[in-house]
Amino acid sequence: MNFELPEEVELLRQSARRFAEEKIKPTQDEDEKNHTFRPELVREMGELGFFGTVIPEKYGGFEMEHGFLAAAVVSMELARVSASWSLPINMQMMGPALTILRFGSEEQRREYIPKLVSGEYFGCFAMTEPNTGSDVASMKTHADKQADGSYVCNGQKTWISNAHVADAGLLYAYTDREAKPRHRGMSAFVIEPKRWDGIQAIPIEEKFGLYCSPTGELIFEDAKLPATALLGEEGKGFKICMSQLDGTRLSCAARAVGLGQACLDASVEYANERKQFGKPIGDFQMVQAQIADMYAEHEAAKLLVYQAALRRDKGERATRETSVAKFFAAEAAVHAANETMKIFGSYGFSNEYPCGRLLRDAKSYQIVEGTSNVQKMIISGYALGRRS
Numbered sequence: 001m002n003f004e005l006p007e008e009v010e011l012l013r014q015s016a017r018r019f020a021e022e023k024i025k026p027t028q029d030e031d032e033k034n035h036t037f038r039p040e041l042v043r044e045m046g047e048l049g050f051f052g053t054v055i056p057e058k059y060g061g062f063e064m065e066h067g068f069l070a071a072a073v074v075s076m077e078l079a080r081v082s083a084s085w086s087l088p089i090n091m092q093m094m095g096p097a098l099t100i101l102r103f104g105s106e107e108q109r110r111e112y113i114p115k116l117v118s119g120e121y122f123g124c125f126a127m128t129e130p131n132t133g134s135d136v137a138s139m140k141t142h143a144d145k146q147a148d149g150s151y152v153c154n155g156q157k158t159w160i161s162n163a164h165v166a167d168a169g170l171l172y173a174y175t176d177r178e179a180k181p182r183h184r185g186m187s188a189f190v191i192e193p194k195r196w197d198g199i200q201a202i203p204i205e206e207k208f209g210l211y212c213s214p215t216g217e218l219i220f221e222d223a224k225l226p227a228t229a230l231l232g233e234e235g236k237g238f239k240i241c242m243s244q245l246d247g248t249r250l251s252c253a254a255r256a257v258g259l260g261q262a263c264l265d266a267s268v269e270y271a272n273e274r275k276q277f278g279k280p281i282g283d284f285q286m287v288q289a290q291i292a293d294m295y296a297e298h299e300a301a302k303l304l305v306y307q308a309a310l311r312r313d314k315g316e317r318a319t320r321e322t323s324v325a326k327f328f329a330a331e332a333a334v335h336a337a338n339e340t341m342k343i344f345g346s347y348g349f350s351n352e353y354p355c356g357r358l359l360r361d362a363k364s365y366q367i368v369e370g371t372s373n374v375q376k377m378i379i380s381g382y383a384l385g386r387r388s
């Protein structure tokens, strides 16, 4: 077993680190304060190839032998500087582009994937609704087929990353409300929220963290979806959604690891600098124990992410490994952010230090792409032999 990153992945990792340090960090404080989304950063990430690691060349990517590992490593590097700015890996590649690649028609692939990979189009994916979160199959949004093959869609999606900036994205909705079991009536669509009539996007302005990542609602009022918007077959939406989550969850786990690294870096630096009782606080065993816990959890989380990514790179399914990685990395990130806050004492409470941002953003990992409880349901399902 080799724990060194393959050379092509290491080069991309260095590129992501440079990008984060040179393009995100310099304006980060101001951007966080003003909740600024900078579209040009997404385009620059596209130019650097961050959205093409698992996408074949003919659709604008450069499918790498270790494309999933590369996506995870880039996600980690971006999140090490900014959790907000690590989201585009999911919003462009792991969510819409990869799902269209897997389930889309040749026409859909050619139409959307290159634009998502280059950053010309901003992507999104929409399953969550005001009364539908963990229980995805309980969604109410429906798309009714018309005589000409098009669909008329009504419903409301909420907490959608990129909702009001997205050019193209995935929508999950019921096309058959009588199907038994109900999830067999769900279908997936590729939509163009800005261009198609009947789709309204409303930003969610007040949120707890991820200040530079746009989040909003998508309202569908007799929205007309062309027949060509259907992704895959009718009735296969739930399966497509679960497949999408296997990808977006992996990148989410990697982002949590990146944020954990940021906590560790900040805590180590501060513990070596800050003096109390005549010594650096890092000389005290209780602070050392905090750092040791953070370090051990961080390393374990990273290896779990690598394990899941390497399985995907071998062409294997990694639902269980991805859930384990996402659950563990999210909990480790929140723990690390909590400990960082403690190590910084009163300075941790000041917005001049990153501790508050790290803690706020870390909490998102326990929620998005399935909460920690949902990951435990999946993990225990495998462990108890109820899933295979």
Ligand SMILES: Cc1cc2nc3c(=O)[nH]c(=O)nc-3n(C[C@H](O)[C@H](O)[C@H](O)COP(=O)(O)OP(=O)(O)OC[C@H]3O[C@@H](n4cnc5c(N)ncnc54)[C@H](O)[C@@H]3O)c2cc1C
Pocket: 124, 125, 126, 127, 128, 131, 132, 133, 134, 135, 158, 159, 160, 161, 162, 210, 215, 364, 367, 368, 369, 370, 371, 372, 373, 374
């Ligand atoms: C910043 C941010 C960005 C997001 N981006 C997107 C996006 O781009 N697209 C999208 O579709 N969604 C997005 N979401 C929504 C996110 O996926 C959901 O919030 C998440 O799936 C949880 O759903 P919920 O909030 O409705 O919680 P609920 O499902 O209502 O859960 C509430 C609590 O109950 C627990 N719970 C629920 N069911 C069970 C059970 N059976 N057993 C044990 N515990 C249970 C949960 O773990 C949780 O603690 C985003 C959310 C946030 C915060």
